[in-house]
Amino acid sequence: MSAPDPVENYGNTPRHIAVIMDGNGRWAKQRGLPRVAGHRQGVEIIKSMVQTCGQRGIPYLTLFAFSRENWKRPSTEVTLLLELLASTLENELLGLHEHRIRLRIIGDLSRFPQRLQQAITDADELTRNNKALNLTIAINYGGKWDLLEACKSIVELVEQGEIPSASITPELIESQLCTHELPEPDFFIRTGGEQRISNFLLWQLAYTELYFTHIYWPDFNQACFDKALQTFANRQRRFGKTSAQIKQLE
Structure with missing residues (x-):
């Protein structure tokens, strides 16, 4: 299945938000706390953002929780x-299901401890038919890895004679990515002050509006999220067209 086409005008609210939740460790260090304390506080911000997305009718939220580089x-x-x-998945799973939230975990999961792998399996099985909000969490994920795996899958299809090489299209590539069931992100948020996408959703962010803030993720409260959403609402997404052409469609 290929990803749905980008939505050029989804009101003034993004349909799909992708987030790099940066600054947890620095937040903790400023307070003389162990770095994991920042990650724990970051979980509370995730809960708040999920709730807000549900209230605002934002159907897709994708969070970068652990990159392939984080093993370093x-x-x-x-x-x-x-x-x-693992503990967050275990503790929050029933609540997510009660609110009809679909939870996906994307990335190379083979390296994780059995407890975490089981929590991921349980989450997928319990929530796969939920429709209220699509929450995707990327762990041990990297955009280059995602594209490489997609290329391997396509090469295998060609070698097996299932498709000719001439039929390789952007849509085919998208169908092999981890996010093939999701629309492309409309809005990307990165907290913590860095201004880069750090190997996150490299293909998928091609036409995404980018937003960077110096605020650390554990401090990214409701007011900060509202400010980010207002920034998105004030932007014009043209997808290669002119402003005049977009106005004709409004």
Whole structure:
């Protein structure tokens, strides 16, 4: 299945928001706390954002929780972070299901502890038919890895004679990505002050509006989210067209 076409005008509200939740460790360091304390506080902000998306009618939210590069961090922090991911999934799963939230986990999951893999399996099985909000969490994910795996799948299809190489299209590539069931993000938010996409959704962010803020993720409260959404509402998405052409469609 290929990803749905980008929506050029979804009111003044993004249909799909992608977020890099940066600054947890620095937030904790400023307060003399262990880095994991920042990650724990970050979970509370996730809950708030999920609630707001539900209230605003935003149907897709994708969060970058753990990159393939994050394995380079101190082993103690990595272990605690993975334990936090597992416990959060276990503790929040029934609540997500009660609110009819569909939870997807994307990325290379083979390297994770059995407890986390089981929590991911349970979440997928319980929530797969929910329709209220599509919450996707990327762990051990990287945009280059995603594209590489898609290319491998397509090469295999060609080698098996299922498709000719001439039939390879952008739509085919999209159908092999981790996000093939999702529309492309309309709005990308990165907290923490860095202004880069850090190997997140490289293909999918081609026409996404980007928003960067110096505020650390644990401090990204409702007012901060509202400010970001207002910024999106004030932008004009043209997808290669002119402003005059867009106005004719309004």
